[in-house]
Amino acid sequence: MLQNAGRILQAIPGLKPIVHCITNYVTVNGCANIVLACGASPIMAQNVAEVEEVASFAKALVLNIGTVDNVEAMVLAGKKAKSLGTPVIFDPVGAGATSLRNRTAERILKEVKPDIIRGNMSEVRTLGGLAASTKGVDAAAEDSAGIGTSAKMLRDIAKDLNAVVVATGVKDLVSDGRRVYHIENGHSMMAYVTGTGCMLSTMTAAYAAAAGKEGYLAAAIGATAAMGIAGEMAYEAVMTLGAGVGTFQQKLFDAIFAMDASTLLERGKVYEDTV
Amino acid sequence: MLQNAGRILQAIPGLKPIVHCITNYVTVNGCANIVLACGASPIMAQNVAEVEEVASFAKALVLNIGTVDNVEAMVLAGKKAKSLGTPVIFDPVGAGATSLRNRTAERILKEVKPDIIRGNMSEVRTLGGLAASTKGVDAAAEDSAGIGTSAKMLRDIAKDLNAVVVATGVKDLVSDGRRVYHIENGHSMMAYVTGTGCMLSTMTAAYAAAAGKEGYLAAAIGATAAMGIAGEMAYEAVMTLGAGVGTFQQKLFDAIFAMDASTLLERGKVYEDTV
Amino acid sequence: MLQNAGRILQAIPGLKPIVHCITNYVTVNGCANIVLACGASPIMAQNVAEVEEVASFAKALVLNIGTVDNVEAMVLAGKKAKSLGTPVIFDPVGAGATSLRNRTAERILKEVKPDIIRGNMSEVRTLGGLAASTKGVDAAAEDSAGIGTSAKMLRDIAKDLNAVVVATGVKDLVSDGRRVYHIENGHSMMAYVTGTGCMLSTMTAAYAAAAGKEGYLAAAIGATAAMGIAGEMAYEAVMTLGAGVGTFQQKLFDAIFAMDASTLLERGKVYEDTV
Structure with a gap:
């Protein structure tokens, strides 16, 4: 899987795919x-x-509801991208925190049908509940699932949402509805x-653009591993320099800029779960 | 006072209070x-x-009119926060510069009644004039007050506004309407x-959330001293590295990340003024 | 020309001109x-x-259509600035990419008549076509011009637009409609x-504010050379440190902060083209 991801990463600069982002004003600079x-x-x-x-000339589209702006634009762009087979990545920031965010996430799920969804575990579980409730499934039962069953839960959510789903946290989980990797x-x-989450969603779009439809799972795993490795490398640099979070942020970009297939292979810790 | 501020600072990570910000798109990333x-x-x-x-689940609210957007949202969130006893911090960016900003600041003062106000001396004096004029007091007379009388003036403004007021500048002044500290x-x-001003206002909200109502004065003093000390530490780092403002910004975040009660006590230069 | 630019640069801190920006939320922090x-x-x-x-008290105005927001505000501010003789700098981000951007750029050209325009070569050529088409000139013929004729083309576009025009790329070109410099x-x-382009446009506004109307060409050349030199210095720092793009961004600000007339003169590579 990491070898696929490495090939995708190496292909990006040659393709230089245009990544169209409709996102929030907090982390937009880091996403670009x-x-x-x-x-x-x-x-x-x-x-x-x-x-x-x-959306008609971009090679990937990111929809991020961090400040719940531009929802009409998201739906318009999302439908256009889907009609062209362009990958749509959805970042349901704050799903579960307010009813507006839940309604907005539900609308995007229904009307756009994103190809890849990237959120933290709480947001992803909220999406699973939204998807489930619309089909009359007992969302409450799913919500009570413990962390031990999270791999199986994620697989079910990915299956329900018909998407590759990435749930980030202490341990990151990725599933396409069949297989689950952590x-x-x-x-x-x-x-x-x-914005490290928003940035991961946006970087996943770049990987997905280079991967093509059959490679969305590898793209999501590769981008998630790359961001995690960059975090480790940034932390190592910060320790060497005796620095803090300001320096960490800078070194995170340095590490993503330097990331290549061999670093992904050497440092990536990607494991398939049996569910 | 600095010992109180140190205790507040040390309490923040354990409480991890949610700070709700309605702010401008220029400095929002630094504020987060x-x-x-x-x-x-x-x-x-x-x-x-x-x-x-x-606002109903956040532990502090920041209202920043840097680009004079979302004023309705500010009033709605502000009233909700006040009704729950949640501290509201107001940053009247550019008050005095345009009539729109004056009208907006006046509306927020009247309808929200912020607990803490943080601006530069010119903005704070404008607010003092707005508050005064609504009560028929001679604002012009207040405006002609020299820098020598600024401590007394700030105390009066804080009393009028019934808030802890922070006026930053070469020397920072803080008053709760009774005492004045520089x-x-x-x-x-x-x-x-x-955005160093915007960031200070936002950090003051985090301190206020951890302090509770009786501690707003200590919170404002602590956050202001912490930001000042971080500026000194960032400058020292920049001098060591032979660098400039880009590095300074990064080191400012490093210093806030490393700030603790003992650094506040050791390096804080907080003095009560007799007025 | 670089000596003029150096004098302009040295004058900025004494004048501390207010630069009014109506811009996009992606790069606004870097622009400030x-x-x-x-x-x-x-x-x-x-x-x-x-x-x-x-606009009535600012000393320069920047209009940047990076996210095509606030167009009414741009026109209002632009007309006011022009009526006062305040320099207006236009950054036609993405002109040529969508019809909305073309219509918006055309409106700003017609209704505001910017003094300085800064874009990449593709954006500038689009503007040339828009200006030409409104006068019935054969835009298609101009568009087919090769890179060899770009100096002459830029001179003609600057003449048509009655503005100083900066076209950035591997080689930067600047013309006031008579002379052309690279x-x-x-x-x-x-x-x-x-945002390096957006930042250059904004810095050009600061130079233009200090230069006065007769100095717009020198201001544009000076700002463009300063940004280029800062890029070289940032790259040198990054190589020394074994770092990447995160560090590069920080060092770019360090270099602009340290830029002075003698560095401009020593490192500036500005040449007049014969057209």
């Missing part, structure tokens, strides 16, 4: 920079008068930099 | 990162359809990084 | 910081209820940091 750092080309465009046109890279200091 | 760096948890949410819900930390290079 | 780093004072204000008031500073790593 992470796309550049891995060799792709970002375009942030959310005006309803142009998003379909942009990734043991990363560092706790990543939680002290705003 | 500064909240994380001192151990709290930021949520940037300004959609009118959810701000009251977010803080001699900081470095002139801070003026070369956009 | 670059203005500060060269000694000017940024104000980001886009509310239609205040932009004319802000600048050979810069480094390819600049393309891996989002």
